[in-house]
Amino acid sequence: MALSYKDYLEQSQLPHMWCPGCGDGIILRAYTEALAELNLAPKDVVTVTGIGCWGKADDYLSTQAFHGTHGRALAFATGIKTANPDLTVVTLMGDGDAVTIGGNHFIHAARRNVNLTAIVTNNYNYGMTGGQYSATTPLESKTTTSPNGVAEPGFDVCFLAEAAGANFVARTTVYHAVALKNLIKEGILHPGFSLVEVISPCPTYFGRFNVHPSPVNMMNWLKEKAIPVQKYRELPLEEQHEHFAVGKLVKKDRPDFYTTYRRINGGKKGAEEGDTNGR
Amino acid sequence: MALSYKDYLEQSQLPHMWCPGCGDGIILRAYTEALAELNLAPKDVVTVTGIGCWGKADDYLSTQAFHGTHGRALAFATGIKTANPDLTVVTLMGDGDAVTIGGNHFIHAARRNVNLTAIVTNNYNYGMTGGQYSATTPLESKTTTSPNGVAEPGFDVCFLAEAAGANFVARTTVYHAVALKNLIKEGILHPGFSLVEVISPCPTYFGRFNVHPSPVNMMNWLKEKAIPVQKYRELPLEEQHEHFAVGKLVKKDRPDFYTTYRRINGGKKGAEEGDTNGR
Amino acid sequence: MGAKQWQIVLGGTGGQGLILGGVSLAKAAVAEGKNAVQTQTYGIQTRGGYSQAEVVISEGTVYFPKCDNPDLVLALSQAAYDRYQSKISADCIVLYDRDAVTSKGRAKDLGYPFQAKALDLGNEKVINSLALGAVLKLCPVVSKESMAKVLEGALPAKALNLNLRALELGYGEIIN
Amino acid sequence: MGAKQWQIVLGGTGGQGLILGGVSLAKAAVAEGKNAVQTQTYGIQTRGGYSQAEVVISEGTVYFPKCDNPDLVLALSQAAYDRYQSKISADCIVLYDRDAVTSKGRAKDLGYPFQAKALDLGNEKVINSLALGAVLKLCPVVSKESMAKVLEGALPAKALNLNLRALELGYGEIIN
Amino acid sequence: MVSEPRKIRIEIDKKSCKRCGICQGLCPQAVYSLAKDGSPEITNPERCTNCRLCDLRCPDFAITLEVLA
Amino acid sequence: MVSEPRKIRIEIDKKSCKRCGICQGLCPQAVYSLAKDGSPEITNPERCTNCRLCDLRCPDFAITLEVLA
Amino acid sequence: MNRPVGVQFMQGNEACVYAALDAGAKFYGGYPITPSSEIAELSAKFLPQVDGVYLQMEDEIGSIAAIIGASAAGQKSYTATSGPGFSLMQENLGMAVYAEVPLVLINVMRNGPSTGLATRPAQGDVMQARWGTHGDHPIIALSPGSVQECYDLTVRAFNLSEKYRIPVILLGDEVIGHMRESLTIPEADKLEIINRKLPTVPAQGYKPYQTDEDDIPAIPPYGTDYIVHISSSCHDESGYSHSAPQTADKLVQRLHRKIDKNKKDIIQVEWFGPEQADLTIIAYGAISRVAKQAVINAQDKGLSVNLLRLITLWPFADEEVKAALEKAKAILVPELNLGQIVHEVERLNTFGPPVHSLSRIDGEILIPAQIMEKIEEVLK
Amino acid sequence: MNRPVGVQFMQGNEACVYAALDAGAKFYGGYPITPSSEIAELSAKFLPQVDGVYLQMEDEIGSIAAIIGASAAGQKSYTATSGPGFSLMQENLGMAVYAEVPLVLINVMRNGPSTGLATRPAQGDVMQARWGTHGDHPIIALSPGSVQECYDLTVRAFNLSEKYRIPVILLGDEVIGHMRESLTIPEADKLEIINRKLPTVPAQGYKPYQTDEDDIPAIPPYGTDYIVHISSSCHDESGYSHSAPQTADKLVQRLHRKIDKNKKDIIQVEWFGPEQADLTIIAYGAISRVAKQAVINAQDKGLSVNLLRLITLWPFADEEVKAALEKAKAILVPELNLGQIVHEVERLNTFGPPVHSLSRIDGEILIPAQIMEKIEEVLK
């Protein structure tokens, strides 16, 4: 029987806690749509979350779930996936979770190339704790801890993942809901570490302070900012600074950690077999 | 009076603890030579170290020194430098310190662009604790915790720093002692976050298990592996994999954190002045 | 027993401005020379979700900072209403939003269509000033004037007038 | 008082193989049916720096695992020699390397040119087998044969012969 | 050849809807309008092209589009 | 024109030297040789070109090169 | 920044920030966490106005590291956090104790363990404040019971930290941190501000960790003529690594001694209610207010109850608690945890009165009636 | 892997690894640190041979996170560390307690605080093991006194962890970890191995944190038909977040109850020496061996001394220590710290005998003569 996205939602927990117009709901929809289209049973998927608004996503899911401490989702997920390579393991992390407090696990998971998919919701701030700046907040943005503008530039999360060694790297926005779903599917299917960065509106904080408090305006802002990667690469530098690239940025074929580990060390799940999930 | 490298060494603490032929002594020589040539008084330089063989370097120095916990040198240094921008702050970290346990501080210091110089001694393993693999150990290398070969690829430390946003990125080896000294000088003079990665022999562990236990052989191995960056970029891919690029890899002019902070927020050390050290 | 104390609970949904309301109430009391302590209870939701301000006002020292025996509970949501059912004495006035709450019909329960009236005034956000007006009528722990003064000091000019009108309306329309 | 105990300290410099020596001594004792406990003290240096193995051998149970009253101290470095000066009784034999240590001239101090002899044998690294030989002569807690057997089990073929020769030499040349 | 016109059923679950306005704001066909309280109303259902800009972007899973046979 | 030959003084501090062999191994002029115990000896000082491959790479600060007037 | 003076009405967390600035703090390094984030937000706003720096670090490990560094560089520095962040800070907190770097750490306690209930109060980190890092280390921890004390004890925390060169923990809780009430902010010149001792010996031959009888080293900031070597490894007076047993012993003994011998200066308590009572409540933080109400209610009911309020939690008020144990017929220790400080009271109890614990861990605070009930149970 | 059987001669750290494998461990996640690194090295060598995985993580935070994840995925998992790493693990250790994920954490204690003396023994993390993470949490900690016990207690640690779904800490020290002596490794079929309880109810409607009277949840690994929701936030029986006060209270109370009511099963002690003595020594770990020697020496001198050796440190052996306090005229607690377990003994001392502490913190272990001296001082 074909599954619907609703089969991955825990109806009894809805409505969710997110603010009106928050992008998190749109990503949750895309994630569950992707799982449905991949026809993965909820019991075979472990959703690993951190702490944050996006980190609450597990509460609305009917998959297996692990809601860990702030910033450590990838480290928990590394253990889960390596201990049972048959599971499909997806981590849902905010920009704080993934690349601020969790930056070390992020680069090491990418380097180690564990067969995981990381869906990083980048809303350019800490939504959960009240809109402070994070490591992705753009230079000079106003947040609750940078009333005059933040003095640090934000990470290019995808570039960072690439430099760390990620096998599959993509970026999109919640405006691009269909592309989002498809990139998540592709990320899950791709062996090794896959990153899907999703630029997402936090109308309550980042939006209100820097763009606009209206969810619709935030959506349109995303639409304007996002440029398909091919086109982006041809833009003049100043134009690039005003936008970000969306689409598939990296696709490599390094074998995943578990497969390499077994190849080198032997063991029951031997070289030929390795991690067969998601292939 | 012109200072000699010896003026930066604490003679009463010598001889140092490092093994015969360890690269650490060569780097310490280059660092102290660089300070002497820059004519920086020991009292105006704070050397910040982590924990590791290279992390013991502070014990042999007569500069101001901060010997912190493992992996946190850049975080301590960020506080030191930001609290007193007149100081010259240099962090000495091993590959374990800098990019394994300390990876998060590393990428964030690079992003934040604090006016620091990081001299990262990459000996491809944890020397201090007995030769276990680190996040830079090349795939399949043998170490005390990878008797059959390590199943994870190592970071390209310089690429990682670049992706994180570093202003100045260079790589060299202890074989290239003069270049090393000059790159350290340039790194110190360059505003913002500067990285000098030094590939260095640990003949006792990594060398013995993977190359050769003889210090001379390790030196020659470094000489062969290192290719000037211009030439490196023209090599065929397989050749690249067998070597690494040395030289200046990135040189950017982003203003440093403190200068930006004051520009945005005002305060006594105002926009025009900012961090004037090392210019 | 020390000096007379008033305990007022303002309960509803995050985003309704009840914490600000509680703060204003406490400030008005302080301005009148009383002692006041304001505390809050809230969940992790930024908008929506349970939110509650508690204000204890006294002419003496306030030790216990919460409302263990409230004089009045404002319930702008069902959750707020339900939460306090077991904790209040028969004397406690429960002022609830008729548009959002089903009352259990206690003698001291008092309904008022806060939501509808706020919308009528042109902005849902004035619901907290509206409620403050009603609260002060029922529990005159500070004067309406003191409260208006606090609002004057706290609100931007363009919001002020509407809020003062809401305060008046709430104060005027509630019948004790 | 329990069964007779022997306490032997092997002190020198990291890299001299003294910990391995201590382990071998303990293993030989275990092979002879005795109880043995081996512990070590070392610094953070990988090579060089103070290093010490302690071996307690007994026919009864060994509780205290360290040497609080050693029967013999081997001192291959001055640091090793100095470290134990204040901790030993007059009965304790101190066997020191004449090439590295200046003795205080205790009655029970005994010098031997370990370093030179090891170099003579062709490899500095056999210093620990050489020392074990000497130790066993002075403190016959296990037989030379038991020790040789342990070395046979532990060393690669190409190193074995030289080490056995060193053991014999140390055993033969020390005069009790 | 002329096809049967597709029938599209649009359903808004008012209990889930948080009145963010995204559906109305993004619908290229002006199918929705907003009530005074910000609530979306389905005012021009016949104009719907099933482009799905609305339902896939509704953060609260409040919109269900169904293409009837 | 012929210059005065430079005089170079090479000093090895035996107390610091850890006998790693780098100086001897890298000296392009075979100025050094190794003793039985691995200790470097200055055997051909006259061949030194002051290229400094040795002293800057001595991990133990044991070599001092001095160019005499 | 316009410094408020006189009677003010504000939150506990706000009061901490004004106090930090008044104490001379110029550097905040932190990572936001509920229920402490207001401290970050206000610090971000005000610090640049006093030429200070608000540095938001990548995590709590980096936060405490940055303020240790900033303090070593001469700026009075502070951070604020809650349980999860406090756990992450433990390693470097130990480093600051060991290396004698002053700093103030504000832990606004919330319900745990782990993520728990992020917005709800608790007093679950009290023993952690004492024992959370590895190895034997002394610590100072203060527990404010009002917004006024948030101000007063933050100033005091900086003073004690500078004076004794030790991190001082302000162990608040969600109730006190978010509570608003009146407080009086003194005129600037009425405040006692203590700054760390500087060396009087010449720079030549100076040893940072050499102390006179007071056992407190005089370490100047980096950048003066004095060379300062600060270390997380066992070090001798020069600050350089030294691993002799005597060195290790001397260092750790001195670290404890400098606190132990100054307990009189460090320890503050408050007695409330009748001087002599059948039952003495021992409480701290938000719960001490509940206890005060209970003391009053008990009096109304004719019960003989008083309160010993612990303002300094660590070092523990051994003498004062012993005095309570000696005088009372029974002791009651109400806490928002499963019983932590009650262990210390029991430890000191060689006097005999039964020591009762009253716990609440559901994210709500104890109410006066619960304490009354327990009082009546104990005294009946 | 060739499993050794019968009498062996090895290091304490080595014995831990053989025991972990024998207990069924298949997953190690760690970060090397002296003096525990042999555990990592041998695990790296042996685990692949049993189809297991050695995962060297980027730090200790990641290490404990990885083994929590691996355990949740069904593999018995362990890590080893020392003080600095133990401090870094505190946050996630609390998470494992709260979320009831079994794991074994071996802390080979070294001299602290901070980096301290990395190669020297201490017992400075004993209270940290109990109180190191924020919030109220139970814990189990065992303290081996011999290489045999490194083996036995590691097996036991896995068993207790699986049985009670709680992290178990093996609190060794540098002496025991690096000491070599004989031990006997039993035949595989002689070992009692406990595996975590699995659900018996149908997958439909299953709630992972619903328990019967034993208070221990039956949670299967990820990947079966049962949906498992594991959470660091306050959760109800379903594992989903729930923030009602009753939910918080119920959860934390149950976490403690499941340990408290099984103290009999968990707590192990050993009595050594005469049954009745004037002075009872209470000791653990390496120091308990010194104490045994002292007991013997005292006997030789005609002094009446015995020893209560604590094998389980946490939960604390209240009953057994009370028995000691009741019988002895004096108590002596020698420790390689400034006095930690002695606090617990004092806490329980409503019986009156003086409780003496004997400390050593210089990186060397106490010697029998030091204990004898103290015994004579106390008994004179």
Ligand SMILES: Cc1ncc(C[n+]2csc(CCOP(=O)(O)OP(=O)(O)O)c2C)c(N)n1
């Ligand atoms: C160790 C720790 N530090 C801080 C926090 C507080 N905290 C909770 S969520 C969060 C940030 C969330 O930001 P992000 O990850 O971007 O998620 P978002 O809320 O924006 O979706 C923080 C700082 C915590 N729970 N644990």
Ligand SMILES: Cc1ncc(C[n+]2csc(CCOP(=O)(O)OP(=O)(O)O)c2C)c(N)n1
């Ligand atoms: C928190 C913590 N974890 C682990 C250690 C143990 N440790 C000390 S040094 C070191 C690694 C050193 O490697 P690297 O940084 O590469 O320096 P190297 O010794 O190779 O120069 C480790 C793991 C520690 N001191 N602290």
Ligand code: SF4
């Ligand atoms: S605060 Fe921002 S990120 Fe969090 S739910 Fe609201 S809109 Fe979304």
Ligand code: SF4
């Ligand atoms: S172990 Fe390696 S890195 Fe450490 S001192 Fe020896 S050679 Fe150098």
Ligand code: SF4
């Ligand atoms: S997008 Fe969804 S939540 Fe938003 S207004 Fe439309 S139906 Fe309501």
Ligand code: SF4
């Ligand atoms: S599917 Fe497209 S056209 Fe139809 S209602 Fe939605 S947005 Fe409008």
Ligand code: SF4
């Ligand atoms: S390079 Fe230096 S340490 Fe090495 S052998 Fe030569 S003099 Fe000695």
Ligand code: SF4
């Ligand atoms: S300077 Fe050059 S030539 Fe002279 S000794 Fe050194 S390496 Fe040889």
Ligand SMILES: [Mg+2]
């Ligand atoms: Mg975010």
Ligand SMILES: [Mg+2]
């Ligand atoms: Mg290294």
